[in-house]
Ligand SMILES: Nc1ncnc2c1ncn2[C@@H]1O[C@H](COP(=O)(O)OP(=O)(O)OP(=O)(O)O)[C@@H](O)[C@H]1O
């Protein structure tokens with residue numbers, strides 16, 4: 001589904017991603033793990049095109065090279081991006097936020113509609129006309145995911161969906177991701193919460209200093225305390 | 235009492251046109267973040283096109299009211315199309331360039347449109363013939379009030395309502411509101427920004443065009459409309475809060491009423507009054523009446539301002555040689571050559587003073603000509619009222635400029651970003667308005683003549699050396715200040731206010747000091763210029779003069795110390811060449827600016843520096 005090779009990315013002169021390589025198979029949920037500042041968000045931003053990959057980088061999505069394309073073109077190919085900071089349009093109501101995300105690629109059999117999304121996130125159904133700025137953090141997190149799903153992506157990039165959420169909401173998030181996977185969407189998410197990652201993901205990849213250091217199933221990670229100690233513990 | 239009512243209604247009528255222009259400007263700024271100087275040109279084109287279209291329709295079908303309305307709407311649509319075209323041909327190529335370069339490009343468009351308008355419609359003011367129904371009056375509390383003005387009163391609220399529907403009820407409107415807040419996120423959701431931006435430019439320009447068209451019956455179409463309206467439109471947009479349409483509506487009412495009653499109360503100071511209102515609003519609400527701080531106003535990735543490095547040895551040698559060559563000019567140049575050289579020297583200091591603010595200070599001034607002009611007027615007023623000799627006049631120049639630098643700077647350094655820039659523009663317009671309207675003091679449009687140098691400096695060569703000593707001397711001092719502890723503090727404050735405050739620097743105070751130094755230096759340049767020309771005029775303080783300074787600094791490159799010098803020489807040289815050789819010099823200059831912005835989005839000196847470093851490595 002997604003093959004990344006030799007991905008290099010910079011902020012100004014700071015070299016953040018170094019020849020990063022990663023591939024995501026159709027239908028799987030892959031979690032990127034790593035400490036603060038490891039380069040998880042930068043990887044996701046490079047895929048959607050918000051950070052421009054350096055020349056020579058290769059990002060192939062369904063056998064098409066997308067490195068260097070403008071974000072809106074990448075999104076239109078079927079990649080949905082949910083940013084870490086959520087970036088809700090605070091002036092717009094819930095329904096209007098969903099409208100911004102709406103796009104219907106022809107191939108999707110059952111497109112996401114506000115009704116389907118309200119079934120997935122019942123909290124949102126109760127505040128259709130509320131401005132995004134007057135929602136709690138958890139509600140905003142649901143809205144940002146719902147907004148991206150309105151674009152009917154086949155690959156969903158989720159940047160730390162559990163960050164700063166109450167346990168009940170984290171549980172809802174895990175269920176939502178399961179439902180998204182059920183709907184046939186491939187998911188690449190970044191996480192710091194190992195427990196949450198283990199709950200939702202099929203496979204894990206660990207980033208450190210812009211390089212993938214380890215890949216494997218979550219069971220394998222659980223059986224390798226030295227890997228966790230080296231790359232994940234603070 | 236009745237008179238006041240009529241005045242109030244007149245204010246409401248004027249508010250409508252102001253709102254049309256300002257709403258277009260604010261929508262364009264909100265979505266694209268482009269400070270669009272060309273917006274005044276769209277307004278002017280609206281008036282001219284309406285003049286042509288309405289008259290053509292009347293010739294065809296008689297002077298009917300409905301043909302008049304149709305003509306206005308067609309003119310607005312035509313201007314909308316022109317705006318969309320400007321966006322596609324020009325702005326689309328430079329959205330990634332720094333914001334100020336976009337501003338320069340739009341100013342280039344202003345110059346081009348001025349010449350095109352002149353070529354198509356000629357230099358005369360064009361009045362629209364007014365059939366009886368356009369001249370009709372109604373009785374309001376015993377006073378006569380034009381029927382057309384009464385209709386205008388309703389245009390503003392109707393357009394506000396239509397815009398509200400557009401923004402609430404259509405997908406385009408929802409996308410515009412979303413993009414006003416976070417356009418990067420909108421793109422990440424798959425929306426093509428280019429289509430959105432073109433649509434926004436169409437809408438905004440059409441509104442400006444309609445604004446120009448509806449004032450045609452009461453004001454003739456003329457070539458001064460563009461710059462006359464743009465400052466006012468900026469005021470309304472800033473007072474309302476940039477990006478806010480309801481804010482623009484409130485602000486247009488406020489400003490139009492201030493003008494309507496200002497004419498009665500302080501007829502000499504209406505212009506000053508408007509800008510004072512703006513300054514007052516910004517002091518209480520730094521983001522305007524209904525504006526708010528920009529969410530996600532993060533720096534675009536990879537745009538960290540590079541440190542300013544000391545000039546490499548080679549550059550010092552080049553600089554010293556150039557100076558020697560200039561000083562030796564009386565040996566080889568004629569009087570015209572010396573005059574040009576004196577001007578160049580003056581502009582080097584003018585640009586270098588702005589550079590101190592913009593580069594190390596991070597304070598972008600849209601109104602630096604104010605201090606240049608204050609210097610010039612300081613000297614000229616000394617001559618006119620106190621008959622002081624040149625030596626004293628050249629001391630008065632930086633004193634007056636510096637004094638105003640303290641007063642204006644105190645307000646300015648409390649703001650940031652576009653609001654700050656707009657306040658500097660407003661202060662410059664206050665100074666300009668005083669020079670223009672306060673005829674007893676300044677001679678108004680006729681200026682002050684007879685500002686001659688002392689007898690010993692009447693010789694061109696000696697005056698050149700005087701100018702070199704003062705202007706280049708001051709420029710060198712300014713450059714030293716950049717590397718003094720003061721300069722380091724200033725840069726630290728620019729890069730991170732919090733961090734600077736943590737190590738005990740007072741950021742606002744540092745910026746104020748920089749502002750005053752820059753103002754006084756510009757004042758020296760203005761004083762020398764006044765004596766070089768023998769006269770001063772309000773044009774020294776006009777918007778184009780402030781833009782000249784920006785051009786010199788930006789074309790040179792903000793982040794290089796030699797930038798302003800290179801920029802001043804290159805720009806003034808280009809300007810003089812075009813003035814001398816090209817009949818349509820405005821259009822040529824506009825095209826040159828646009829071409830330069832497209833070719834060197836990091837400035838000429840910045841470009842050279844990058845090439846140099848690529849070749850020989852960074853200078854240490
Ligand atoms: N806009 C930016 N400008 C400059 N440097 C940045 C920027 N954004 C991130 N960085 C740097 O890039 C590196 C990688 O950041 P990134 O956001 O990808 O990390 P992350 O793995 O997502 O961390 P976290 O878990 O804290 O979200 C960090 O060292 C960070 O300081």
Ligand SMILES: [Mg+2]
Pocket residue numbers: 040041042084159160
């Ligand atoms: Mg992150």
